[in-house]
């Protein structure tokens with residue numbers, strides 16, 4: 635078992651253990667004031683784990699109600715959000731009751747947003763079932779739904795009371811979803827944890843990888859909970875990756891686009907004299923080992939056009955995350971012209 639203490643405005647623990655889901659009913663019994671738990675999941679997860687979850691929850695002393703959403707990003711909508719709110723109200727869910735999100739980042743973000751707004755805020759437990767949800771959305775308390783105008787445009791900061799991560803549940807993940815989670819894990823290694831990066835080749839110990847990733851993110855989130863300073867280091871690969879997602883009209887998954895973004899900015903960092911060529915080679919090789927396509931078919935001009943519209947642009951500048959070494963990424967404020975140059979160097 636691995637336990638990570640998160641010390642944000644609200645303190646909570648992330649518990650990582652193979653098979654821990656079997657103990658969920660008992661863990662929830664610790665919250666003895668709760669009369670009702672609402673388990674929110676998606677139909678893929680409930681399709682695989684429904685019987686198991688119902689069996690486990692029968693050990694729980696409180697009443698259990700269930701809400702299942704359609705899988706996928708489209709469920710992070712205002713419509714689904716309101717349906718869940720109405721469901722809770724109809725079931726006389728009160729402020730001392732608790733939500734439990736069992737699923738990937740979609741279920742986690744949506745449940746967190748409901749938890750932060752239903753009756754002006756109720757508690758929730760997160761059970762991440764994808765690697766991305768375990769290493770990324772379980773730390774930092776960001777909740778969100780999408781608007782028609784863009785992703786995650788409505789959201790809050792609302793920390794869970796506990797995160798229970800059963801690494802056995804990753805065994806049923808489709809290959810591409812599993813791989814995508816590793817784009818973020820590799821990112822943490824390059825941002826601030828060389829030891830993690832070095833452990834990602836060959837046979838990996840998944841509990842160790844989740845723990846180190848969570849710690850890598852926690853270090854940044856704890857010092858900058860509301861995302862104004864060093865937390866932005868977590869955007870490594872995301873500025874260029876986001877432009878690739880848009881240029882490709884979301885043909886690439888988020889993980890694939892981030893992986894390409896990391897390689898582009900790392901190559902530019904070599905050209906700028908910040909990163910040693912042999913470190914870049916290691917980054918590229920590791921990313922390739924995980925099966926990511928590293929050949930985006932876009933020109934620097936096309937990606938630059940998109941970046942000009944980036945919501946993170948600060949007037950005539952953009953702060954880019956640049957690796958100076960594996961485990962040592964830094965924020966670098968660039969002019970728009972310099973950003974274009976980085977793209978040319980990175981795609982060359």
Ligand SMILES: NC(=O)c1ccc[n+]([C@@H]2O[C@H](COP(=O)([O-])OP(=O)(O)OC[C@H]3O[C@@H](n4cnc5c(N)ncnc54)[C@H](O)[C@@H]3O)[C@@H](O)[C@H]2O)c1
Pocket residue numbers: 676677678679682705706707710737738739740741743763764765766767770771772773774775776777786803804805806807808811814
């Ligand atoms: N809050 C944050 O800090 C944060 C951080 C990163 C990403 N996100 C959000 O997370 C979302 C992406 O998360 P995701 O990649 O987990 O996507 P997801 O929740 O859509 O899950 C991916 C797919 O895997 C399926 N799945 C989940 N667990 C499974 C399991 N154990 N076995 C089999 N299938 C399973 C799901 O049904 C879905 O089809 C995005 O909406 C993103 O904005 C939030």
